[in-house]
Amino acid sequence: MAYLELEGISKSYGKTKVLDGVSLQIERGEALVVFGPSGCGKTVLLRLISGVLDPDDGDIRIDGQSVVDVGPEHRGVAMAFQNFALYPHLDAFENIASPLRARRFKDEEIKRRVHEIASLLRIDHVLDHTPRELSNGQKQRTSLARSLVHGPAVLMLDDPLRNVDAKLRYEMRLELPRVLKRYESTIIYVTQDYKEAMALGDRVGVLLEGNFHQVDKPTEVYGQPRDVRIANLFGDPPINLFPVRPERSGDGSLRASIGGTSVAMPAGRSDLAGKDCLIGVRPEDVEVHFDAVDQAIRAELDAVTPFNVRTVMLLKTSDETEILSSCPEDNTLETPRGRREVWAKIDMGKALYFDRATGTRL
Amino acid sequence: MRMGRIVRGVLLTLVGLFFLFPIFWVLLMSFMTNADILRSPPSIIFHPTLSNYTALISGQLTTNVGTLKTNYMGNLLNSLILSVGSVALSLVLAIPAAYAFARFKFRFGEDMAFTLLSFRFAPPLLVLLPLLLYFQQIGLYNSYIGLIWVYQLITLPLILWIVRGYFEDISVDIEYAYRLDGHSWWKTFIRIAIPLARPGIAAAGLLAFIYAWNNFIFALVLGSSNVQPVTVGALAFVTASGIQYGQIAAALVLSILPTLALALYAQRYLVEGLSLGAVKG
Numbered sequence: 001m002a003y004l005e006l007e008g009i010s011k012s013y014g015k016t017k018v019l020d021g022v023s024l025q026i027e028r029g030e031a032l033v034v035f036g037p038s039g040c041g042k043t044v045l046l047r048l049i050s051g052v053l054d055p056d057d058g059d060i061r062i063d064g065q066s067v068v069d070v071g072p073e074h075r076g077v078a079m080a081f082q083n084f085a086l087y088p089h090l091d092a093f094e095n096i097a098s099p100l101r102a103r104r105f106k107d108e109e110i111k112r113r114v115h116e117i118a119s120l121l122r123i124d125h126v127l128d129h130t131p132r133e134l135s136n137g138q139k140q141r142t143s144l145a146r147s148l149v150h151g152p153a154v155l156m157l158d159d160p161l162r163n164v165d166a167k168l169r170y171e172m173r174l175e176l177p178r179v180l181k182r183y184e185s186t187i188i189y190v191t192q193d194y195k196e197a198m199a200l201g202d203r204v205g206v207l208l209e210g211n212f213h214q215v216d217k218p219t220e221v222y223g224q225p226r227d228v229r230i231a232n233l234f235g236d237p238p239i240n241l242f243p244v245r246p247e248r249s250g251d252g253s254l255r256a257s258i259g260g261t262s263v264a265m266p267a268g269r270s271d272l273a274g275k276d277c278l279i280g281v282r283p284e285d286v287e288v289h290f291d292a293v294d295q296a297i298r299a300e301l302d303a304v305t306p307f308n309v310r311t312v313m314l315l316k317t318s319d320e321t322e323i324l325s326s327c328p329e330d331n332t333l334e335t336p337r338g339r340r341e342v343w344a345k346i347d348m349g350k351a352l353y354f355d356r357a358t359g360t361r362l
Numbered sequence: 363m364r365m366g367r368i369v370r371g372v373l374l375t376l377v378g379l380f381f382l383f384p385i386f387w388v389l390l391m392s393f394m395t396n397a398d399i400l401r402s403p404p405s406i407i408f409h410p411t412l413s414n415y416t417a418l419i420s421g422q423l424t425t426n427v428g429t430l431k432t433n434y435m436g437n438l439l440n441s442l443i444l445s446v447g448s449v450a451l452s453l454v455l456a457i458p459a460a461y462a463f464a465r466f467k468f469r470f471g472e473d474m475a476f477t478l479l480s481f482r483f484a485p486p487l488l489v490l491l492p493l494l495l496y497f498q499q500i501g502l503y504n505s506y507i508g509l510i511w512v513y514q515l516i517t518l519p520l521i522l523w524i525v526r527g528y529f530e531d532i533s534v535d536i537e538y539a540y541r542l543d544g545h546s547w548w549k550t551f552i553r554i555a556i557p558l559a560r561p562g563i564a565a566a567g568l569l570a571f572i573y574a575w576n577n578f579i580f581a582l583v584l585g586s587s588n589v590q591p592v593t594v595g596a597l598a599f600v601t602a603s604g605i606q607y608g609q610i611a612a613a614l615v616l617s618i619l620p621t622l623a624l625a626l627y628a629q630r631y632l633v634e635g636l637s638l639g640a641v642k643g
Contacts, residue, residue, distance in 0.1 A: 071546075073541050073545055073546060074544075081538075086536075088558065089557050102543050102545045103544055
């Protein structure tokens with residue numbers, strides 16, 4: 001039996017239905033990432049599990065026991081808030097010690113535990129500071145320490161890296177799994193950043209319009225998204241989507257026109273013939289060549305964004321179709337001046353196909 | 363830059379003088395005899411005397427027609443009992459109410475809050491005469507409890523509405539976080555909500571105290587000399603043989619002192635921005 005179970009959870013505010021019959025099972029010790037755009041109900045979901053809000057309908061069970069009528073202080077659930085929610089009138093030490101004080105730990109034990117987690121998160125030198133005197137990164141770590149210090153059975157992290165700068169976010173993305181592993185909690189991690197979802201989740205639940213559209217391993221969500229919206233949200237740079245209608249050509253093979261070039265469809269997708277569909281191609285499956293290649297789409301190089309190990313290029317074909325490509329950094333691509341004629345070769349074997357009307361994957 | 367600072371200093375001094383001069387003049391008057399006060403043109407050179415204060419404290423008002431008994435120190439004590447009592451009662455009632463109005467949506471909540479505020483719109487005279495009749499019938503006339511009850515009309519809505527705003531400004535996440543740490547609702551209210559709203563509570567309490575202290579009409583109508591505060595008691599210095607300006611000035615100085623002391627004490631809690639930096643918006 002799953003450790004944490006949600007069954008048909010609904011929550012409305014006035015006429016707006018925020019969550020509509022959400023069901024979910026999380027195993028003990030699992031890290032589940034709830035991924036979705038802002039306003040999809042992620043935060044409300046966490047608040048329902050924590051007990052500060054009550055669901056209109058449905059049941060929440062922790063370890064087989066329904067907790068719907070249990071107050072937040074008795075659920076054994078901890079949460080790190082997106083806005084940190086530190087107590088401004090208490091110093092960092094007392095902020096972190098708060099869950100231990102509620103459980104009436106002895107003073108020495110509180111001291112030992114607070115110092116232990118503080119040194120793990122490298123905030124032991126600022127424990128006597130009030131939240132006002134802490135930097136954003138330190139606030140974020142203090143809030144994290146407070147949620148971890150008593151080793152909660154269920155730990156919820158509400159987009160904890162949202163309000164910290166890019167460098168710190170990168171650091172924490174590497175550090176968090178190490179810290180979280182030590183405490184063996186069951187983790188629900190909410191984020192809008194697919195990289196965090198990939199890095200931290202055993203599974204990822206994609207929450208859209210009040211319900212989970214897909215709950216799967218991160219690689220599955222990335223590689224086999226259930227519909228076009230998930231494919232679009234999950235990935236940066238975003239997936240290329242080309243509206244096509246594959247047709248049989250003279251020699252019997254299935255071909256589709258992308259950016260004015262006829263491209264062969266992979267064998268075995270004869271079901272797509274004559275169907276209005278969207279071809280989704282991850283930018284890393286688009287190779288860029290500077291000389292004409294068979295089956296490649298002619299395009300102009302419109303913009304180049306060099307990252308450290310990959311270069312993202314925006315290509316434009318003669319019919320204004322835009323193609324994003326993400327290539328390993330390569331000397332031949334070094335700062336091309338002005339527009340250049342290139343050929344984009346799409347790895348059609350890795351392409352995804354979606355129904356143009358419903359968006360579901362074919 | 364320097365020029366601007368000088369001009370600002372001069373202007374601030376002028377404004378300060380304008381507002382403080384009457385108080386300064388009253389302070390001088392309290393050390394003058396009636397003859398010095400009434401001299402024309404007025405002068406700030408005089409022989410200071412403590413006679414006004416001794417007359418107040420001993421309760422012997424000596425005029426050219428004889429000696430009158432006053433009970434100004436009793437009035438001062440009454441003022442303290444009435445103001446402290448009514449502000450304390452209001453704080454006990456209004457803080458939980460303000461929290462409820464700030465945090466919970468309930469039926470007729472807004473209407474109730476507005477009704478309480480509307481007590482401040484009505485002119486006191488409108489309710490005073492009926493109140494007087496009722497108070498005489500149920501034995502509340504001329505009692506501290508009766509006056510403290512009526513003073514709630516002044517202090518309760520004021521504290522309720524000011525403190526409510528402060529509670530609303532506290533991020534609800536801070537309270538949620540404290541609940542999730544394992545603390546009960548009541549502890550969250552006592553240890554998080556009240557400390558964070560303390561500047562507001564201090565400001566509201568101080569304002570309510572000043573309003574209660576300065577109230578005149580309720581005590582004049584609903585009480586007789588043994589419960590009357592300084593505002594009513596000062597009338598005694600308008601005697602048959604003339605107005606005792608010196609004693610009035612001394613009485614004023616004495617009556618300012620408690621409010622001044624309270625304001626100085628409350629100042630430390632009035633410091634704003636206690637909750638800044640806790641929540642990133």
